[in-house]
Amino acid sequence: MTDTKQKREPSWIEVQEVVRKARSASIPGPSGVPYIVYKRCPQLLRHLWKCLRVIWRKGRIAKQWRYAEGVWIPKEENSINISQFRVTSLVSVEGKIFFSILSRRITEFLFKNNYIDTSVQKGGIPGVPGCLEHTGVITQLIREAREGKGDFTVLWLDLANAYGSIPHNLIVLALQQHGKYGSIESPGIQRWQQLAYRCEQAENGVQKNHWKWQRQGAWTKWDNVQQRKITWADIWKDFHRIRFLVQTVYDVLPSPANLHVWGKSETPSCPLCSGRGSLKHLLSSCPKSLGEGRYRWHHDQVLKAVAESIATAIKAIKGHHHKPKTIKFLRAGEKAHPQPRVKIGLLATATDWQLEVDLDKRLKIPTRITSTQLRPDMIIVSNSTKQLILLELTVSWEERMDEANERKRAKYQELVEECRRQGWQTRCEPLEVGCRGFAGRSLCKAFRLLGVTGEAKRKAIRSATEAAERATRWLWIKRAEPWAVAAGTQAGV
Numbered sequence: 305m306t307d308t309k310q311k312r313e314p315s316w317i318e319v320q321e322v323v324r325k326a327r328s329a330s331i332p333g334p335s336g337v338p339y340i341v342y343k344r345c346p347q348l349l350r351h352l353w354k355c356l357r358v359i360w361r362k363g364r365i366a367k368q369w370r371y372a373e374g375v376w377i378p379k380e381e382n383s384i385n386i387s388q389f390r391v392t393s394l395v396s397v398e399g400k401i402f403f404s405i406l407s408r409r410i411t412e413f414l415f416k417n418n419y420i421d422t423s424v425q426k427g428g429i430p431g432v433p434g435c436l437e438h439t440g441v442i443t444q445l446i447r448e449a450r451e452g453k454g455d456f457t458v459l460w461l462d463l464a465n466a467y468g469s470i471p472h473n474l475i476v477l478a479l480q481q482h483g484k485y486g487s488i489e490s491p492g493i494q495r496w497q498q499l500a501y502r503c504e505q506a507e508n509g510v511q512k513n514h515w516k517w518q519r520q521g522a523w524t525k526w527d528n529v530q531q532r533k534i535t536w537a538d539i540w541k542d543f544h545r546i547r548f549l550v551q552t553v554y555d556v557l558p559s560p561a562n563l564h565v566w567g568k569s570e571t572p573s574c575p576l577c578s579g580r581g582s583l584k585h586l587l588s589s590c591p592k593s594l595g596e597g598r599y600r601w602h603h604d605q606v607l608k609a610v611a612e613s614i615a616t617a618i619k620a621i622k623g624h625h626h627k628p629k630t631i632k633f634l635r636a637g638e639k640a641h642p643q644p645r646v647k648i649g650l651l652a653t654a655t656d657w658q659l660e661v662d663l664d665k666r667l668k669i670p671t672r673i674t675s676t677q678l679r680p681d682m683i684i685v686s687n688s689t690k691q692l693i694l695l696e697l698t699v700s701w702e703e704r705m706d707e708a709n710e711r712k713r714a715k716y717q718e719l720v721e722e723c724r725r726q727g728w729q730t731r732c733e734p735l736e737v738g739c740r741g742f743a744g745r746s747l748c749k750a751f752r753l754l755g756v757t758g759e760a761k762r763k764a765i766r767s768a769t770e771a772a773e774r775a776t777r778w779l780w781i782k783r784a785e786p787w788a789v790a791a792g793t794q795a796g797v
């Protein structure tokens with residue numbers, strides 16, 4: 305990178321990029337302005353951009369940006385004691401945008417000059433989930449040691465107040481020695497050291513931010529994707545499955561495209577078509593696979609799982625309604641067992657729900673409601689209450705879930721309105737499950753809407769995501785085989 309390039313003022317594109325990638329749900333810092341304001345008001349962002357350029361030129365950071373608000377966040381569930389919390393600093397969004405640009409430039413500089421060895425350094429590298437990569441390596445080593453009955457020593461080091469214990473002057477020194485980073489260090493890093501710290505121990509702050517912060521720890525940067533928990537027990541129990549999952553998520557499977565990059569094959573082509581055989585292509589966008597029905601099959605595996613969960617919920621509701629009411633008498637001193645939670649949600653509003661799924665027979669919206677060529681994946685009808693729920697499932701590449709949701713919603717909008725005109729209370733819920741086994745938030749939302757909550761909801765989501773994961777594994781194994789044969793042996797999945 306040339307000296308002039310790193311010194312240039314922040315560009316409009318850089319500013320937009322930072323704001324676009326920022327999470328809307330991030331809690332605003334002392335300025336009280338959340339990212340969403342800048343996301344929605346480009347005009348305002350333009351003004352901010354002008355300010356950022358002036359600040360960059362003058363090399364003086366606004367005083368307000370140097371203030372951080374300390375918020376206590378729980379380290380574990382049901383935290384009560386103050387030692388179970390740690391403080392995190394909230395900085396004003398305006399300053400965060402500025403520092404993000406600075407940090408991107410420094411990262412770019414370090415990468416271009418090969419100052420970072422990514423085989424050792426995993427944290428803080430864009431696109432590299434540090435913890436999981438380290439965990440993966442260590443798991444593999446432990447496993448090898450176990451199998452080979454060898455000795456193995458792991459040293460875990462946990463720094464107390466890791467960030468606070470960094471000698472910041474050392475960073476400046478290292479940058480100066482490595483490559484004369486130029487004037488950027490003056491507006492940025494040195495001012496960082498002057499960050500004033502205001503600690504607010506307000507208890508309501510702790511409560512209020514608890515749930516928000518839980519979401520901040522999302523596993524990846526995918527939007528609207530439900531987080532998955534993988535425990536050590538999972539890793540031990542089903543090592544190959546988890547390894548495959550991790551490999552698909554980080555795109556390190558030997559796909560034709562990767563093999564080509566690794567210098568192990570002549571061509572990156574897909575085994576079925578002439579396209580570039582990336583994992584994304586193989587699992588979600590190969591025209592030949594689409595034509596052969598591979599993706600339809602994948603979709604139907606997940607659909608089956610979702611439909612089974614909904615059928616179970618409908619059955620439970622019916623059973624619940626038919627159960628005769630009994631009065632339980634208590635002996636003196638005996639404690640009453642807590643009543644089962646009152647069922648809420650759409651399914652609780654009728655007892656004659658009929659679920660139809662577009663699997664074995666062609667699903668059609670009953671002509672008594674309306675006549676249409678559209679065939680959603682599932683319909684749930686209650687004749688007595690004149691309610692209709694349309695569910696449309698998309699199994700897509702995780703990054704494309706939002707797009708799929710909007711597309712499907714638009715596709716069915718007219719039909720929904722028509723059904724409503726016919727006097728039916730109608731809802732259409734597009735659901736997404738990622739092909740690598742991650743549930744879209746839309747899936748959780750739909751279950752909640754139906755009244756499938758708590759353990760039942762967790763089970764339903766698990767069954768859908770596991771179905772997606774299993775089917776993906778099958779598609780991967782059979783990627784170069786004729787589908788007619790592979791589909792015929794699918795029972796082996």
Ligand SMILES: [Zn+2]
Binds near residue numbers: 576589590
């Ligand atoms: Zn292809």
